[in-house]
Amino acid sequence: xxxxxLLAVILVPVTVMPxxxxxxxxxxxxxxxxxxKTAYHAADAPSSTPVVxxxxxxxxxxHASYFHGILDEFEGRYAPGGSDFRWDGEAWYGTDYNRVWxxxxxxxEHGRLHDGDHELLYSRAISSYFNVQGGVRADIDDGPTxxxxxxxxQGLALYEFxxxxxxxxxxxxxxxxxxxxxxxxxxxxxxxxxxxAEFNLYTKSDPARQVGAGLSDVDAGxxxxxxxxxxxxxxxxxSYAGYLTQAHRIVHDQRGETGALRFTFGVRSWF
Amino acid sequence: xxTASRTRDGLTRRxxxxxxxxxxxxxxxxxxxxxxxxxxxxxxxxxxxxWNLSVGRRRIEIDxxxxxxxxxxxxxPGPILRWREGDHVTLNVTNTLHDEETSIHWHGIRLPANMxxxxxxxxxxxxxxxxxxxxxxxxxxxTYWYHSHSGMQEAQGLYGAIVIDPRxxxxxxxxxxxxxxxxxWTDVSPMDMISNLKMQDDYYxxxxxxxxxxxxxxxxxxxxxxxxxxxxxxxxxxxxxxxISDVTGIIYTYLLNGHAPDMNWCGLFCPxxxxxxxxxxxxxxxxxDIRIPGLDMLVVQADGNDVEPVPVDEFRIGVAETxxxxxxxRDSRAYTIFAQSEDRTGHARGTLAPQAGMTGPVPPxxxxxxxxxxxxxxxxxxxxxxxxxHGMKDMDMPGMSEKDTHMDGMDMSGMNHGxxxxxxxxxxxxxxxxxxxxxxxxxxxVDDPGPPPINVENQNVxxxxxxxxxxxxxxxxxxxxxxxxxxQLRATRPGTDRRPPSREIILHLTGNMERYIWGxxxxxxxxxxxxxxxxxxxxxxxxxxxxxxxxxxxxxxMWSELENGQGDYRPYKHTIISxxxxxxxxxxxxxxxGMWAYHCHLMLHMELGMFRxxxxx
Numbered sequence: 001x002x003x004x005x006l007l008a009v010i011l012v013p014v015t016v017m018p019x020x021x022x023x024x025x026x027x028x029x030x031x032x033x034x035x036x037k038t039a040y041h042a043a044d045a046p047s048s049t050p051v052v053x054x055x056x057x058x059x060x061x062x063h064a065s066y067f068h069g070i071l072d073e074f075e076g077r078y079a080p081g082g083s084d085f086r087w088d089g090e091a092w093y094g095t096d097y098n099r100v101w102x103x104x105x106x107x108x109e110h111g112r113l114h115d116g117d118h119e120l121l122y123s124r125a126i127s128s129y130f131n132v133q134g135g136v137r138a139d140i141d142d143g144p145t146x147x148x149x150x151x152x153x154q155g156l157a158l159y160e161f162x163x164x165x166x167x168x169x170x171x172x173x174x175x176x177x178x179x180x181x182x183x184x185x186x187x188x189x190x191x192x193x194x195x196x197a198e199f200n201l202y203t204k205s206d207p208a209r210q211v212g213a214g215l216s217d218v219d220a221g222x223x224x225x226x227x228x229x230x231x232x233x234x235x236x237x238x239s240y241a242g243y244l245t246q247a248h249r250i251v252h253d254q255r256g257e258t259g260a261l262r263f264t265f266g267v268r269s270w271f
Numbered sequence: 272x273x274t275a276s277r278t279r280d281g282l283t284r285r286x287x288x289x290x291x292x293x294x295x296x297x298x299x300x301x302x303x304x305x306x307x308x309x310x311x312x313x314x315x316x317x318x319x320x321x322w323n324l325s326v327g328r329r330r331i332e333i334d335x336x337x338x339x340x341x342x343x344x345x346x347x348p349g350p351i352l353r354w355r356e357g358d359h360v361t362l363n364v365t366n367t368l369h370d371e372e373t374s375i376h377w378h379g380i381r382l383p384a385n386m387x388x389x390x391x392x393x394x395x396x397x398x399x400x401x402x403x404x405x406x407x408x409x410x411x412x413x414t415y416w417y418h419s420h421s422g423m424q425e426a427q428g429l430y431g432a433i434v435i436d437p438r439x440x441x442x443x444x445x446x447x448x449x450x451x452x453x454x455x456w457t458d459v460s461p462m463d464m465i466s467n468l469k470m471q472d473d474y475y476x477x478x479x480x481x482x483x484x485x486x487x488x489x490x491x492x493x494x495x496x497x498x499x500x501x502x503x504x505x506x507x508x509x510x511x512x513x514x515i516s517d518v519t520g521i522i523y524t525y526l527l528n529g530h531a532p533d534m535n536w537c538g539l540f541c542p543x544x545x546x547x548x549x550x551x552x553x554x555x556x557x558x559x560d561i562r563i564p565g566l567d568m569l570v571v572q573a574d575g576n577d578v579e580p581v582p583v584d585e586f587r588i589g590v591a592e593t594x595x596x597x598x599x600x601r602d603s604r605a606y607t608i609f610a611q612s613e614d615r616t617g618h619a620r621g622t623l624a625p626q627a628g629m630t631g632p633v634p635p636x637x638x639x640x641x642x643x644x645x646x647x648x649x650x651x652x653x654x655x656x657x658x659x660x661h662g663m664k665d666m667d668m669p670g671m672s673e674k675d676t677h678m679d680g681m682d683m684s685g686m687n688h689g690x691x692x693x694x695x696x697x698x699x700x701x702x703x704x705x706x707x708x709x710x711x712x713x714x715x716x717v718d719d720p721g722p723p724p725i726n727v728e729n730q731n732v733x734x735x736x737x738x739x740x741x742x743x744x745x746x747x748x749x750x751x752x753x754x755x756x757x758x759q760l761r762a763t764r765p766g767t768d769r770r771p772p773s774r775e776i777i778l779h780l781t782g783n784m785e786r787y788i789w790g791x792x793x794x795x796x797x798x799x800x801x802x803x804x805x806x807x808x809x810x811x812x813x814x815x816x817x818x819x820x821x822x823x824x825x826x827x828x829m830w831s832e833l834e835n836g837q838g839d840y841r842p843y844k845h846t847i848i849s850x851x852x853x854x855x856x857x858x859x860x861x862x863x864x865g866m867w868a869y870h871c872h873l874m875l876h877m878e879l880g881m882f883r884x885x886x887x888x
Contacts, residue, residue, distance in 0.1 A: 042720035047800030055395030062880040186481040
């Protein structure tokens with residue numbers, strides 16, 4: 001029963017994709033007006049006879065590829081119980097429609113790397129604000145390695161929420177999903193408060209990786225950054241990372257840190 | 272530089288940069304252009320039919336921003352070219368750049384297609400080390416300009432003004448005649464701008480709504496609730512009401528004749544003299560709002576064509592437009608030419624003074640404009656004064672609830688495109704009855720693509736595009752000053768082609784700010800076909816602006832006759848501002864065969880897809 005519920009949650013990102021796609025073709029209506037012949041086509045419709053440009057020179061270059069990377073989180077987290085270091089970033093290369101994405105995140109705690117998650121995705125723009133992304137995920141850190149297939153959506157939701165939802169299926173036939181969101185509150189044009197949260201859900205527990213069935217872990221932060229310039233913004237934050245439900249019990253039994261609120265300092269930067 | 276210099280009667284009447292006293296302060300009496308540089312802004316003493324222009328890069332520093340700028344003759348702007356109507360001009364353009372090609376496009380000039388200077392369409396560009404000779408008859412007069420059409424060199428300094436003497440006596444001849452070229456200066460390359468904007472669309476905008484600005488907005492909106500509601504509406508649409516200019520004064524220094532504001536370009540006059548100022552907006556991304564506090568400006572020419580004089584306090588000049596104004600300063604004091612960018616992040620400034628070195632007071636900048644639902648194409652609430660008889664509110668719009676008209680445009684699932692297409696037709700019928708849409712003869716054929724799709728390349732559909740020709744533009748509507756609007760432009764001569772159009776082409780201006788993609792009809796250039804026109808036909812272009820920004824639309828090679836309610840005296844323009852959420856139309860006599868460019872003159876919009884090839888055959 002709970003498993004079915006979990007599957008449903010995991011499949012949510014996949015099923016909502018068509019609704020997010022929003023794309024709809026213009027459908028002309030053949031309404032003739034007085035003595036006017038209305039041809040419902042665009043004067044600049046794609047043509048089967050391509051234009052031959054002199055010297056094969058296209059007058060503008062609207063189909064270029066771009067390359068960017070961003071480290072959203074690059075931070076030290078401090079608490080009496082133990083401090084750690086975390087990064088979360090992504091890079092992409094490609095055109096308006098087709099891009100290759102690399103996403104990576106991980107946490108270094110007591111010299112041990114955990115929550116290492118690295119994804120290589122193909123991304124296709126499907127609507128004004130959303131991309132569908134598919135590829136592979138590898139959990140590589142000091143725990144056992146897992147590999148997954150990934151399919152999800154990423155984009156800007158209503159009210160300008162940054163949103164990502166990805167479903168995963170592992171090489172061992174397990175399912176997982178991750179939902180991430182963030183929002184930028186502009187206090188001033190350079191001082192920006194950003195609440196952010198990431199949730200991971202799994203269908204089956206994986207104690208070796210501190211994973212429990214159901215809602216397994218959460219990583220959230222409230223970051224106050226100052227954009228010295230757009231591409232460089234130091235921040236202070238409070239962050240919370242913790243295990244929930246079954247994972248909480250697993251970690252507790254392993255005498256691990258089940259959750260902590262930490263003072264955090266970091267830098268957001270991009271190129 | 273001149274090889275066939277001519278002088279004309281009446282030139283001796285003109286004094287250019289000399290002051291009131293004998294000899295003047297700047298001893299730049301008419302000299303051959305080879306002895307240039309004359310003071311920037313001074314029209315050369317005589318027209319010439321032959322020009323040798325050399326394109327190279329030169330290190331130029333303005334406002335602590337160093338750029339190896341592509342330019343002509345080592346100056347930004349390049350030399351002012353003075354031609355004479357009726358002459359055959361010869362322009363030898365030599366490319367001395369090391370490893371990049373160049374080109375010069377003569378903006379607004381009627382000429383054979385192979386002389387238009389657009390690589391790929393007119394010719395194959397000018398490779399390094401080579402000279403291309405442009406030759407064409409000059410069939411027009413007035414103020415124009417030229418710029419590169421290669422590799423975004425225009426954004427870095429490859430532009431300059433053209434002044435063409437009319438064959439007939441110039442009704443607007445003045446004792447003083449200055450060219451005022453407005454532009455931008457930055458050390459950020461256009462490629463970097465594009466790349467940054469692809470990653471973050473508001474990269475250059477530091478005037479957004481914030482917590483800090485909320486109290487001010489609440490006061491303006493009449494309550495905190497109203498201010499928050501407006502914010503929520505915009506954020507629901509994933510757009511910003513503060514999105515005025517894509518690239519702003521955060522990186523731009525605004526130039527007047529190549530002078531930063533603190534360099535204070537100065538034009539001299541004697542009190543009582545009439546001074547003609549030929550404004551050219553050679554910027555790549557900036558609209559300017561121009562005024563000279565203390566002086567009435569008489570607008571006498573738009574885009575090179577004489578118009579019935581309109582006295583104004585201020586006017587907006589879109590990218591690539593030109594306006595000639597006449598002022599008559601009577602006091603012996605300095606007057607400031609103040610050209611603030613539309614987004615109010617900076618200004619260009621110069622001075623008219625009886626003596627060099629004087630400065631006038633520089634006014635404070637106006638508040639930055641904020642976009643409204645009119646800009647989103649949601650109708651003309653609050654603009655009733657413009658269209659008393661046929662306000663959109665009176666229209667019967669089935670399926671559009673009050674809620675719809677306010678906002679829900681972003682909810683695509685709820686939109687019925689079929690209905691909207693129908694509504695557009697209704698709208699046109701209403702327009703036909705409106706007397707400022709003078710040509711009521713029905714056109715024979717309409718190319719109507721219908722409302723554009725909402726897709727990767729388009730984020731909005733203007734549900735109720737309105738006529739905004741009577742509006743001076745966002746930010747200028749309630750300034751208390753007399754600001755020029757398009758409806759006031761009336762040609763001094765009736766149009767030469769009295770035929771009604773036989774075809775109408777409706778184009779939607781579309782884009783996705785978030786992804787920074789621009790185009791027409793929901794497609795960028797590389798995904799569209801050419802617009803094919805038949806030689807000899809008369810076409811009405813109707814532009815519906817579905818975006819929330821102004822777009823200066825420029826058709827190469829042929830005039831765009833703006834249908835602004837002036838009947839046969841409609842103004843001939845080469846660049847027409849389409850205001851956000853608006854609908855306008857203009858007529859084109861298709862009399863120039865060949866391949867022509869048709870595009871938004873905001874350089875980054877053009878480069879990212881708001882460009883079409885027009886093929887006339």
